[in-house]
Amino acid sequence: MKNSRNLLRSENYNIGVQHPMKPLRLSYTNDLVCAYRLHEKMRVFCPPKATDHDLMEFHIPSYITFLKNVTPENSEQYSFDADRFNISEDCPIFRGLYDFCQIYAGASVAAALRLTSEDTDICINWSGGLHHAKHNEASGFCFDYVSQYNARSNNHFSRVFPRVLYIDIDIHHGDGVQEAFYETDRCMTVSFHKYKENGKYFPGTGGLGEIGIGLGKRYCLNVPLKDGMDDESYIALFKDVISDVKDRYQPNVVVLQSGADSLGKDKLGGFNLSIKAHGECVRFVKNWQIPLLVLGGGGYKIENVARCWAYETSILVDTEVPEALPKNAQFYNFFGPDYSLHPPLVRRIENLNTKADLQKLSQQVHERLRLLDG
Ligand SMILES: CN1CC(C(=O)N[C@@H](CCCCCC(O)(O)c2ccon2)c2nc(-c3ccccc3F)c[nH]2)C1
Numbered sequence: 001m002k003n004s005r006n007l008l009r010s011e012n013y014n015i016g017v018q019h020p021m022k023p024l025r026l027s028y029t030n031d032l033v034c035a036y037r038l039h040e041k042m043r044v045f046c047p048p049k050a051t052d053h054d055l056m057e058f059h060i061p062s063y064i065t066f067l068k069n070v071t072p073e074n075s076e077q078y079s080f081d082a083d084r085f086n087i088s089e090d091c092p093i094f095r096g097l098y099d100f101c102q103i104y105a106g107a108s109v110a111a112a113l114r115l116t117s118e119d120t121d122i123c124i125n126w127s128g129g130l131h132h133a134k135h136n137e138a139s140g141f142c143f144d145y146v147s148q149y150n151a152r153s154n155n156h157f158s159r160v161f162p163r164v165l166y167i168d169i170d171i172h173h174g175d176g177v178q179e180a181f182y183e184t185d186r187c188m189t190v191s192f193h194k195y196k197e198n199g200k201y202f203p204g205t206g207g208l209g210e211i212g213i214g215l216g217k218r219y220c221l222n223v224p225l226k227d228g229m230d231d232e233s234y235i236a237l238f239k240d241v242i243s244d245v246k247d248r249y250q251p252n253v254v255v256l257q258s259g260a261d262s263l264g265k266d267k268l269g270g271f272n273l274s275i276k277a278h279g280e281c282v283r284f285v286k287n288w289q290i291p292l293l294v295l296g297g298g299g300y301k302i303e304n305v306a307r308c309w310a311y312e313t314s315i316l317v318d319t320e321v322p323e324a325l326p327k328n329a330q331f332y333n334f335f336g337p338d339y340s341l342h343p344p345l346v347r348r349i350e351n352l353n354t355k356a357d358l359q360k361l362s363q364q365v366h367e368r369l370r371l372l373d374g
């Protein structure tokens with residue numbers, strides 16, 4: 001029987017044996033963070049669950065009411081709503097679903113609000129960043145997403161931070177967040193992702209042509225990539241694009257979705273990024289010294305997800321950590337055979353992004369960004 005404290009932690013939920021999303025990865029991350037004693041370099045909070053009201057700030061009430069009432073036992077009675085809200089193999093009903101959503105969403109709401117107080121410059125919520133959720137339906141393992149809540153509705157957060165820059169390095173397109181801000185210039189969304197012209201790679205959106213509409217026109221930027229991106233080309237492209245975005249948009253706060261499925265050897269991914277390269281993107285944004293909210297996201301080789309997010313936690317708290325994983329980590333045995341923070345990257349996927357492709361893409365991105373100057 002889980003004690004009450006356990007139920008307050010999103011890592012203790014199980015979506016399904018066959019399902020690639022394993023909240024256990026959060027336990028592994030927390031284990032490494034604590035074994036490296038990084039928790040002593042920050043304030044750790046156990047924030048309140050998001051309330052129904054919080055969630056209804058962004059999602060339609062009938063969707064939230066559904067999530068709150070449906071269970072694996074009674075899901076038969078809800079089959080109509082289940083279809084309507086895109087419940088599927090990707091987004092199944094599992095035990096504690098609503099608790100799970102309230103916990104991770106509550107952490108993002110609390111983190112965002114803490115950033116508005118002068119005493120905090122960086123907040124981390126590795127359980128957040130579920131960027132496919134829509135205001136009226138679940139999608140891509142994501143049920144709800146509250147960063148929209150913070151920047152869309154006219155509230156304290158959006159008054160303190162009138163220009164929010166959202167950056168998404170998960171290998172999938174951040175379609176839910178893009179959609180939420182598609183018509184506003186209060187949040188600029190930038191997503192780097194694997195993209196197939198035929199729309200065959202989930203979610204199928206995120207082409208260069210999606211640039212926002214109305215007031216949001218030009219405040220949405222997509223960087224579509226092919227399989228096999230490697231460290232050098234990804235870091236160069238990321239810094240080149242993101243520097244230009246920062247200079248032109250001059251954000252007051254940055255929300256970085258640090259999905260770890262863009263790492264090499266990920267089960268759903270297709271890039272060759274090392275943990276160091278992924279972390280370099282986090283370091284680059286951190287060094288701007290603009291208030292920063294770092295969120296998790298995808299990541300399906302869970303030992304590498306934990307290594308990546310523990311490493312990025314060390315970057316965010318300015319603490320060098322030894323390459324050898326701490327032997328006192330509870331899950332130490334799961335990190336074999338190397339037991340290191342930066343395992344050798346063996347399975348390499350051929351990089352289909354040629355130098356010419358990346359040159360052209362960079363040019364197209366800069367052309368779009370030049371239009372930001374109105
Ligand atoms: C009808 N077909 C199913 C749709 C589809 O291909 N869905 C993607 C969803 C991938 C979601 C990625 C989520 C994310 O990594 O971006 C993420 C998760 C949290 O924040 N971000 C997907 N589902 C699976 C999957 C789902 C259940 C069981 C096994 C699976 F392989 C793999 N890839 C089309």
Ligand SMILES: [Ca+2]
Nearest residue numbers: 168170172192
């Ligand atoms: Ca992305």
Ligand SMILES: [Zn+2]
Nearest residue numbers: 170172261298
């Ligand atoms: Zn992903």
